Amino acid sequence: HTILFGVWVSRILQLNETAHELDGNGKILFAVETIIINCQKIMNMYRGVTHEHIYEMTETEMKITEERLHEAIIDLEDHHQGVYLGFDKLRHLRDEYQLRDLWEGSSLQEELFIDVRVPKLEEEQSNLWLMGNQFAAAAREVLHNHEHIAKTTNNDLSQDRHWQYVMQNGPGELANKYQQSLSGLLQRDLATLEATTSLGWGLMVVDLIVSLACIFWSFYLLKNVSQARHMLFSVFLVIPSTFCKALAEKQVKMAEEEAEGGADGGDDDDEDGDEEQQQQQQHKPH
Structure with a gap:
């Protein structure tokens, strides 16, 4: 223009x-x-x-x-x-x-x-x-x-x-x-x-020709974007809902186990520390 x-x-x-x-x-x-x-x-x-x-x-x-x-x-x-x-x-x-x-x-x-x-x-x-x-x-x-x-x-x-x-x-x-x-x-x-x-x-x-070309090009780009969004949504629709639920429950269980494992490891470390202190006191000369 x-x-x-x-x-x-x-x-x-x-x-x-x-x-x-x-x-x-x-x-x-x-x-x-x-x-x-x-x-x-x-x-x-x-x-x-x-x-x-x-x-x-x-x-x-x-x-x-x-x-x-x-x-x-x-x-x-x-x-x-x-x-x-x-x-x-x-x-x-x-x-x-x-x-x-x-x-x-x-x-x-x-x-x-x-x-x-x-x-x-x-x-x-x-x-x-x-x-x-x-x-x-x-x-x-x-x-x-x-x-x-x-x-x-x-x-x-x-x-x-x-x-x-x-x-x-x-x-x-x-x-x-x-x-x-x-x-x-x-x-x-x-x-x-x-x-x-x-x-x-x-x-x-x-x-006029340039304006029409710009309009058709914009329409073509919007159409491609719409097709890409439709394909993305169709992928989620193809996956079974039971599989999605099982996958979600599995991730939740793994997160809980990791949390419990971290707590047990902390208790074991405290017990080992008490035993080492008792052994050091026994070996001290009177």
Whole structure:
């Protein structure tokens, strides 16, 4: 039972790890969306594209936006690394070839903003691991340097390559590939759950067989003990009662004779001792 319970617990813990990765991938999508919204909001505030009932360009509103953007970047980095590398130990997605191709291959089209005299966009092949890291780094640049960027671009953040990287890659390619990763993790977890269910039924069958074997073995041992006791009682029943009585009377008589013999021996010893004393007195010189 202990071994079966240990196998079941280890399987449940493994399923919990995969569920943690699935949840982390979902939080990545939420963080990417939050980063895109707040980067666009920063540009709108610098350009005056605001509304008094929604948000305006104030120091308090900018501080709130920076805090939200910072929290989203932290969440993105933590869960991005956790899904790919593992939250508790180094894993690299093991043998999930579809996910590994998505995270490590070159199936993604990354758009790069080249801020030269005539700005342009170029495409390069990349993967989800590199693009996610670059996306977080670009968002962090916007967070910490948006004032400098606004001054150098005359409040037009679209002329900055970091802001462009966030806006060009986040809503399209990056979000779609994160959704594919989420779908792959979900399919993997469903397969793992099905295998865990089958394993649970198998362990129940094994446990039932072991329990029945223990019950039959205990019954067999008790049956042997009962047979041995029955044979012992039958031996006493076969012996005639007259023989048992005679044997008992004989033992009693032998015990009485031994007791009487011991008493007679003590009297003889006393008489011999008196005779020896009389002889010694007669031989003494007068």
